[in-house]
Amino acid sequence: MELNTFCPECENGIFLHEMPKAGLIPCTRCSKGREASGNGELDAKGALVRCGICGCTDLYRQKDFNTKLGLWVVVLIVGLALVFNQYLIPILIGGAIVDLILYFALGDIVICYQCRGIYRGMPVAEKIEGFDLKTHDKYEFKTKKTEEPKELL
Ligand SMILES: [Zn+2]
Ligand SMILES: [Zn+2]
Helix, strand or coil, X not given: CEEEEECCCCCCEEEECCXXXXXXXXXXXXXXXXXXXXXXXXXXXXXXXXXXCCCCCCEEEEECCCHHHHHHHHHHHHXXXXXXXXXXXXXXXXXXXXXXXXXXXXXXXXXXXXXXXXXXXXXXXXXXXXXXXXXXXXXXXXXHHHHHHHHHC
C-alpha cells in the first residue's frame, strides 16, 4: 500500500508504505510533521475501514487516473493522426479505445474526507462510495468551526 498525506506545517508531501503508528510522522522538509492517530483499521480483505492518520471512518473512492499519463496518450494520438492523416478516423477511434481501457485498468484509490489522506494499492471495500458533497461539507464545516475561536483571540 501507499499512503499520501502532507505536512500541515509546510505542505510538503509525505509518503508512507504502511499504516502510520500513533505519534508524529516526521516531515523531510521542516522539523515538524503530521500527527497520526495510529488507529487505522483494515477489514479481512485488507481494505481500508478507518484512516490511520485521523481515525476517521468517512472515506470515498476515486479512479487513480494519472492526469499526466492521460495527457501523453492524447498527445500521442493527435501526433499519430497528424502524421498518418489518411488513417485519421481509425486512429482517433483507436485512441478513444485506449483511453477507455486505461480508465478501466486503473484501480481505485481511497481518500479520507477529514484529513485528505490518499490510500493506494490496496483493495477498496464495496461500501465505500464516490465523493459525496454533503459528507465533505460536514468535515469542512467542522474544521472551520474549530478554527474560529483561534481567530477571535
Ligand atoms: Zn513540513
Ligand atoms: Zn484521515
